[in-house]
Amino acid sequence: MEQIDHESRETDKKKELNILTFNCKNIQTCCMFFDELFNSTDIFLIEEHWLFNFQLNLLNELHQNICGMGKAVDDKDPINPTNLPRGYGGTGILWRKDLDNFINPLNIGNDRICCVKLLGSSKLLLVSVYLPCKGLPSDSLEFHNCIDQLHEIVQRYSDSHSIIIGGDFNENILNKTDTRRNKYLVDILNENRLYTEENGITFVNCSGKGTSTIDFLLFKQDFKENVICMETMDNVATNVSDHYPVKAKVKYIINAKEKSKCSNSKILPMSGKTLWKKIDKDAYKTLVEKGLDNFSSSLENKYEVDLAFQNMNSLLFNSAKSCCPAPSKRFRKPKLKVMNQEISDAIAMKKKSFLSMED
CATH class of the missing domain: 3.60.10.10 (Endonuclease/exonuclease/phosphatase)
Structure with missing residues (x-):
């Protein structure tokens, strides 16, 4: 390969x-x-x-x-x-x-x-x-x-x-x-x-x-x-x-x-702040508690602690994301076009003049 x-x-x-x-x-x-x-x-x-x-x-x-x-x-x-x-x-x-x-x-x-x-x-x-x-x-x-x-x-x-x-x-x-x-x-x-x-x-x-x-x-x-x-x-x-x-x-x-789809994927922070005032906190609590039921009650070594920490972060992130309302799309205003043909021609002429002076 x-x-x-x-x-x-x-x-x-x-x-x-x-x-x-x-x-x-x-x-x-x-x-x-x-x-x-x-x-x-x-x-x-x-x-x-x-x-x-x-x-x-x-x-x-x-x-x-x-x-x-x-x-x-x-x-x-x-x-x-x-x-x-x-x-x-x-x-x-x-x-x-x-x-x-x-x-x-x-x-x-x-x-x-x-x-x-x-x-x-x-x-x-x-x-x-x-x-x-x-x-x-x-x-x-x-x-x-x-x-x-x-x-x-x-x-x-x-x-x-x-x-x-x-x-x-x-x-x-x-x-x-x-x-x-x-x-x-x-x-x-x-x-x-x-x-x-x-x-x-x-x-x-x-x-x-x-x-x-x-x-x-x-x-x-x-x-x-x-x-x-x-x-x-x-x-x-x-x-x-x-x-x-x-x-x-x-x-x-x-x-x-x-x-x-893979839970081992690197967790990226959600864009913007989480609007907790708009989140269904009861649904969030239910999702977290349900996810905690799948966690092992005993951690015997460093690997198990690291894995549990990763899974906990993933659980909290995904629970908050699923309960958070979808953000409204923002449309940026088009940039103000200050460049007109006269200004463009003047800049080109200045560059041409500068190059001829160097020669």
């Missing part, structure tokens, strides 16, 4: 979307990776960024034209920045800044599941997931818990959204085995009619002795016809992870006209 400047991208229709999932194994080593793939990728589903809660702002500093959101392993119990262990885990979703007005972050799932909604030709739910690897019995319990959460999310949004899930599943879902982990995961995917394609090896052990296929992009069956192509990118020069990115190009129309 050719690079398109920010302004023209918002005014034109974009008919294709390039989505990539990548277990980056420390996102702070990936700045050159995003430089290389920026022109050909719209949305990055990221796993194992290795950032802690207080470092998540770094996701917006990887590239001048990329922004996003993420979840960290210590979201519920933030680690003290003065005594940090080695980073691990975490999920995130990054997107080109010219898509920012079409995307809404969602606060659902645990730190291994990150979700956003995209508004375009249809409502699209994007999910980045990082499932636990094989290990202790407690890992198996966490694995099942993550699958259950993923199942609940898909069930909740299936009727109203198209769904794309990308991530490191730590299981080859195309190679069915008799293990409880594999069977549990595959059964849930089949129940929700999620499909993917075989695209070869996606993980190479650092010793070079082991390979596997554990990174996938999944789509709902009814979205399958929109998938143009899918590939494992094993030739990215700046990739320093032991995972290969998996990328898909899908048919999906993003039109600038849809921007105003």
Whole structure:
């Protein structure tokens, strides 16, 4: 996809979307990776960024034209920045800044599941997931818990959204085995009619002795016809992870006209002052109270506070706007035309005289 400047991208229709999932194994080593793939990728589903809660702002500093959101392993119990262990885990979703007005972050799932909604030709739910690897019995319990959460999310949004899930599943879902982990995961995917394609090896052990296929992009069956192509990118020069990115190009129309419908759009102040004397205050109060019912009663981290603050501003703004009477149109009087032909000729003559003097 050719690079398109920010302004023209918002005014034109974009008919294709390039989505990539990548277990980056420390996102702070990936700045050159995003430089290389920026022109050909719209949305990055990221796993194992290795950032802690207080470092998540770094996701917006990887590239001048990329922004996003993420979840960290210590979201519920933030680690003290003065005594940090080695980073691990975490999920995130990054997107080109010219898509920012079409995307809404969602606060659902645990730190291994990150979700956003995209508004375009249809409502699209994007999910980045990082499932636990094989290990202790407690890992198996966490694995099942993550699958259950993923199942609940898909069930909740299936009727109203198209769904794309990308991530490191730590299981080859195309190679069915008799293990409880594999069977549990595959059964849930089949129940929700999620499909993917075989695209070869996606993980190479650092010793070079082991390979596997554990990174996938999944789509709902009814979205399958929109998938143009899918590939494992094993030739990215700046990739320093032991995972290969998996990328898909899908048919999906993003039109600038849809921007105003997205609640994540930047809120602009209303022109002029709000005429509170003319506003239906009872209707305003009802709209605000109704909107407050949808707010979460508990805020556990900085991201939730920021999101709640943004949603509160949006609620108050939209409630006031809907109750405020439409302003009457003002027609400006035409400017007084003081320039006549004689004055115009005199000015032209003066300029001509001045130029001849310079010569």
